[in-house]
Amino acid sequence: MQKRMQKNKGFSLIELLIVIIVMGIAMAVGMQWMGASVDDFRRIKTEREMVTLSSAIVGNPDLHSNGKRSDFGYIGDIGAFPPNLNALYQNPGGYSTWDGPYLPPEFAQNTAGYKFDEWGKAYVYTGGITITSNGSGSAVTKKIADASSDYLLNSFIGVIKDADDSLPGTIYRDSIDIKVTIPNGSGGTLSKIYNPDSAGVFRLDSLPAGTHPLEIIYIPNNDTLSRFVTILPRNKSNADYKFADISFPSGGGGGGCDSSGTVILRPNGVGAKTE
Structure with a gap:
């Protein structure tokens, strides 16, 4: 009976430690992979949002009417880059030529969310030719134009x-x-x-x-x-x-x-x- 019990004994302490270590490594790798996947998803979505914001500023070149481009965004109506992203949704100061909102409906419905990237950090835009997201810990930048003169002069x-x-x-x-x-x-x-x-x-x-x-x-x-x-x-x-x-x-x-x-x-x- 004693010999039979010895044959059916469980894992040794060393074996359990090895299993725990292997599981820990697997979990760490899995969590790291999942974290990277989430960040990649956030980056992709943020980049798409910045393209939408850029189109709101300078228009969508693919929209045409009677064979001519018909969408020039905020710049086409105002003749300048917006002072901030809020000007894409609200008239920045009684501008008679402002014809917004320039954001698509899914953006305009969230009156504040369009200002933030997928990490919850505010986009950096101060009226220039770039929009920047810093939510990932490193800058993700969308270049709207090579120079402001491309759209103004x-x-x-x-x-x-x-x-x-x-x-x-x-x-x-x-x-x-x-x-x-x-x-x-x-x-x-x-x-x-x-x-x-x-x-x-x-x-x-x-x-x-x-x-x-x-x-x-x-x-x-x-x-x-x-x-x-x-x-x-x-x-x-x-x-x-x-x-x-x-x-x-x-x-x-x-x-x-x-x-x-x-x-x-x-x-x-x-x-x-x-x-």
């Missing part, structure tokens, strides 16, 4: 001709005003007026990305023709404009585009304004 070049493809020359160049209206960076608008040179060329400078009203005014007839120009970031746009029935210095009537892509300007009458 763009140009547009146009050429104006009459119905006979003649240029205004030195005599009639001062008879044409080109007015572009842009957001002024502080919630209002700014109108800039230019005259073409003798070759009909005009250059609009320091334009923020966005879609802006453009008025071409033939002063002798007091005709105002309205169009919109779409300014893309880091872009020098251009277009040709042609009066339909005006041979300098006379005027005419209607609108459209000829086969070459030149925009034909047709006023509806003296002082008329066509959209």
